[in-house]
Amino acid sequence: MRFGWFPKCLMAMALAACFALGCGNTPMASAEADMSKVDTSIQAIIGTWREGDALDARVLRVNPDYTYELDYRGGGASYGSVRVIAEEHPDGTYSPWYVFDEPDGENWAMFPKNDEDGTLQKHLWSGQDGALHFIRFDNYEYAGSTEGIAPEDYLGVWACGRCTIVIEKENNAYVANVKWASSAAEHREWFYNCRYDKDSAILVCPGNGICTDSIVYDNGKENDVNVYADGSCELVLREGVLKWYDNKEKAGQDMDFLR
Numbered sequence: 001m002r003f004g005w006f007p008k009c010l011m012a013m014a015l016a017a018c019f020a021l022g023c024g025n026t027p028m029a030s031a032e033a034d035m036s037k038v039d040t041s042i043q044a045i046i047g048t049w050r051e052g053d054a055l056d057a058r059v060l061r062v063n064p065d066y067t068y069e070l071d072y073r074g075g076g077a078s079y080g081s082v083r084v085i086a087e088e089h090p091d092g093t094y095s096p097w098y099v100f101d102e103p104d105g106e107n108w109a110m111f112p113k114n115d116e117d118g119t120l121q122k123h124l125w126s127g128q129d130g131a132l133h134f135i136r137f138d139n140y141e142y143a144g145s146t147e148g149i150a151p152e153d154y155l156g157v158w159a160c161g162r163c164t165i166v167i168e169k170e171n172n173a174y175v176a177n178v179k180w181a182s183s184a185a186e187h188r189e190w191f192y193n194c195r196y197d198k199d200s201a202i203l204v205c206p207g208n209g210i211c212t213d214s215i216v217y218d219n220g221k222e223n224d225v226n227v228y229a230d231g232s233c234e235l236v237l238r239e240g241v242l243k244w245y246d247n248k249e250k251a252g253q254d255m256d257f258l259r
Contacts, residue, residue: 033088038096040084044115044195046206049134060134064208118172120195120204144238146201158242158257174203185216192233203235
């Protein structure tokens with residue numbers, strides 16, 4: 001009796017199941033996933049990470065322009081791009097993933113995207129087995145108790161002299177608009193797309209803050225000049241006082257913002 005067809009049949013079934021569920025450590029995105037319903041921002045993972053639980057720990061840098069750099073302890077580095085895909089479930093919900101691709105298109109790693117509530121991600125565990133683990137290198141620890149502080153407490157309008165900060169919740173991001181008037185016709189403005197760091201109870205923009213100078217002429221026309229687009233900051237609320245720590249130019253130094 002010949003059974004040659006039977007192992008081949010089992011192999012085909014296994015491959016089909018593997019394709020549907022995702023081989024190895026990473027899932028396959030559903031071809032029918034509607035990406036218009038998925039937040040494709042990488043805001044929550046921009047920054048520097050170190051590899052945890054490794055003797056020769058590597059350093060991972062995620063850049064605002066959707067690229068990454070992976071530095072090896074013994075020297076050398078690899079580079080690539082970052083994108084977001086979504087795994088669709090039978091009930092219509094989605095599980096988003098960060099996909100790290102090498103320049104030739106080969107996939108290096110995938111990490112779950114866990115910023116749906118607007119929080120800053122502090123750990124990256126790869127795939128479904130957690131074989132790769134990276135820990136955020138930045139340590140946002142500020143003096144003062146975090147007890148009783150909630151992310152909603154940051155929302156609203158804050159002022160210090162001619163400078164105002166408006167913080168709003170937009171989808172899963174905390175957007176801060178800082179406006180500083182030098183005269184009736186001139187002002188500088190900062191736009192920060194922030195995430196909430198639960199450990200330190202602060203808002204963090206890790207690297208793609210936008211700064212512009214605006215001038216309004218006598219004829220009513222306005223001219224906006226881009227100053228930079230790689231700003232970063234921390235917004236720290238303690239005892240009813242908001243602090244703005246501008247990491248680019250120290251613009252908010254020694255300023256106390258009140259409602």
